Amino acid sequence: MLSLIDIESSYGYVKVLKGITIEIKEGDIVAILGANGAGKTTILRTISGLLKPDRGKIEFMGERIDGKPPELIVSKGIVQSPEGREIFPGLSVLENLKIGAYTRKDKNNISKDLDRIYHYFPRLRERQNQIAGTLSGGEQQMLAIARALMAKPKLLMLDEPSLGLAPRVVKEIFEIIKEINQEGVTVLLVEQNARQALAIANYAYILQTGLVVMEGKAEDLKNNEEVKATYLGGKRPGSNVN
Incomplete structure (x- = not known):
């Protein structure tokens, strides 16, 4: 449904995305995870047309949309x-x-x-x-x-929907996101709350400093020891990964 191919985006002289390649299949919930400053929101702004990429291309439903005005991108879904x-x-x-x-x-x-x-x-x-x-x-x-x-929307992009909310409300919001998806809306979910995101996503990408450092089925990432240690609050036995 949506492909980002080798996307680089900058704010002035600061390069934020450094060659991002992401694919979203129709009907899925895809999560983009990472710490503050990893480039998650910049990906959404680039897809939306609010930020023009320096290089690479974005295709939606087989049509190239990078560099198009935001209002045209919204009209496409x-x-x-x-x-x-x-x-x-x-x-x-x-x-x-x-x-x-x-x-x-x-x-x-x-x-x-x-x-x-x-x-x-x-x-x-x-x-x-x-x-x-x-x-x-x-x-x-x-x-x-x-x-x-x-x-x-054909593709609904959600930027940090859990930010600043009580756990009870977060659970409610994520249940609604799941229901929206089950009724036919593809979802691209940017989140710091990795546990909640991986619980509802089909596939996920993990960003660090503008690069995709890990990707896979959400279930596999949930059980990955490094992901558990870094993003889900687990222990990291014998590892020096930060």
Whole structure:
């Protein structure tokens, strides 16, 4: 569905991605894991068209999209829920959701899709007329994901959906992500919470300083001793890997 081939991206003179190759199959949940500064968000920004790669190419559904404007990429079905949520705090929940659908031409189906969103996130139905800035952190994260879904993505990109949330809320968010995927939306998940991400992903890539240092089926990575030691809080007997 999506291929990144030897992608390099920079901010000014600082090269952040140093030859990234990633593939996402339709229907999968693919996780990108790594510490702060590894380049996870930069990958999403490059896919979204917010950052033009220095080299390499990106193909989506067989069509090359690197260098295309973000609004065109969204219209093709790639939608991002950004780190930090970035909802419109002065607007109501419902107004935020309707903004998510602004690129759509099938306006007659928007109310039907609102019902689907409210199925995933019943609390948003209860709070649809509430000002978004007054929601709890977990509710704001739900709203950010729901707003992205209103664009009817083929590929939903989630940037740190668990950031700053209580464990109970994190579990709830990840259950919803799994349900969204089971209903046909491919998911690219950027996360520091490796344990939760690997629990729902089919495949995962691990980044360090702009490079893919490990990849594989999520189940295999979950059982890998180095991954357990570095990302899942396990012990690292006889190893000096940091």
